[in-house]
Amino acid sequence: MELKDKLVSSFMAFENNVDVENPVHDIRTEAIKNFETKGFPTKKEEAWKYTSLNSLRKIDFSIFPKTENTIEYNDVKQYFLHEIDTYKIVFVDGIYSSYLSETTHDGVDICLMSSALTKDMYKPVIDVYFNKVASKEESLTTLNTAFSREGAYIYIPKNKMPKKPIEILHFATGNEASLMLQPRNLIIVEENAEVQIIERHQSLTSNNVLTNAVTEIFAADNAIVDIYKLQNDTAGASLIDNTYIDQKNKSVVKVHTFSFGGKLTRNNLNFYQNGEYIDSIMKGVTILGEKQHVDHHTLVHHIEPNCESHQDYKGIYGESSTGVFNGKIIVDKIAQKTNAFQQNNNILISDKATINTKPQLEIFADDVKCSHGCTIGQLDEDALFYLQSRGIPLKEARALLMYAFANNVLESVRIPELKSRINALIANKLGVSLGFDL
């Protein structure tokens, strides 16, 4: 059976396990109708021109795990930021693992979407926020909405900041030959509140995993939100990450995306600036090899005047890997004094690697500053010679230059332990040990 048909027919089975009287279920029902009409996007659509889901659609994914699986902390410790204390919301094959998690209700809510969607005390919040910024049209987002049941729920009230960063981890055990996961996250950061979140999807085997995630983030006036996405999954794992961010006056939201692994990764990162003096920051480092594919699709919608957006994506593509960067910026007519910057720099280190990069600017205001630049190049021969002449072998010299190339994105990581973790991942990805922490 085609994956679409399987998903649509699974919806009925899904309905047996959720409260169909809950108003949230009306949203799910609408969503599955939309998905049924539209199906999976194909390469005929402009937004999916360079990313094909065809091969994934032919895989016979389990839509729900057959059994509840457990894993030991020691088996997955390496994927946690264990050097520092963090809150943890952990899922194993899509099911919450209380054993591996550390949640809280102490002044802030760092807990589960399943609770938020079903318990009365959260209803007022769910009514206001759930599915309010996520697209009701885009088919993969509506597919996730239809099956929304579990994920992370984070609510930071006015003037609060959790004592430590929050890790959201999704593990796939590989106990199913092929498993589809659809986590749904809701993150609300109220006025003057602040939060740091690290997200990771990790398969523990090379079995097929397809994750179609949706995260809604609401940043109220003066809120500060830092999101770090670590994408370093195994060769059987594919990820479609749909993130929707609603920002109000003077809020600052920063999303860092580090893409080093997986089979196919598609990042749909959407910012909506519903206020003034907002700053939206997107940074990414992509380092790929083998036949890996990463597609970064960003959207910034400047709806009100006096806001800024900054995008800086660096890509290093080796072997037969392929990359896509598509950065769309819309500046509405009333959004005067907008400053929108976009930069995408790429290095191809193999003749077989490909990058498709495209800025897409739709500007309707006349008093704005918008700049975009993309470059595709190779490593500088003179710089390589400089390093070699100091006794550094070619492979290490190349790694140092690639690291230097990605450096300004790494510089803005605000959690030092996370930064050194990312450095280690980069060194590992580049296959070098330089005798110091990069």
Added chain:
Amino acid sequence: MLKINNLHAQVEDKEILKGINLEMKAGEVHAIMGPNGSGKSTLASVIAGKENFEVTDGSVELDGEDLDEVSPEERAHKGVFLSFQYPVEIPGVSVTNFMKTAINESRKAKGLEEMPAKDMLKLIREKSELLEIDRKFLSRSLNEGFSGGEKKRNEIFQMAMLEPKLAILDETDSGLDIDALRIVANGVNKLKSKDNAVLVITHYQRLLDYIVPDFVHVLHNGKIVKSGGKELALELEEKGYDWLKNEATV
């Protein structure tokens, strides 16, 4: 130590070195002077092993070993050091970490263990004092945002750390004010010994007031057209290069 025989080298089919002969012994300082475009920097790069220069004839020997086919990093491990005219910026890699990597890669190539951290720190402290380099400077990203003088001083600091057998200083004086020039030259002089050799490449005589050469060679149009003692540098400063160009054509 260094023996260059009838060296011809070209880049993209353009011949730049047209038969260079030069011999340097341990303990000697040689200067190569010459007008712009005479091939000075090319000679420096060819000795250090830059791959986009093709050696079409002749040879470069270090201690009797032909360096043809020897990679730049292996030449460095054998004791060749080139101070660059335009050092490259490496953001995110501190001077200290860069030196650790360079030293330990060299040691690895020689089958030695990595240098213990405390020895490394001691060495860094000692050599940075020699070049009057501030400690804070060492934690900055290599060459990033350095002034011209800081870059050159950092090159000589690297030379001090690596203790090469043959040091080639390519236009090390350019971009230096007189104080920085004195510090750099003083550093080079302190590193000089009976076991190593220094090849100073310069357009002007100024640096040679501080690093006094045993021999001066004039390069013109890819060939050494005149060699002499240190007084030749003074003569060049006075008369310019034109009389030699004429002499060469005759």
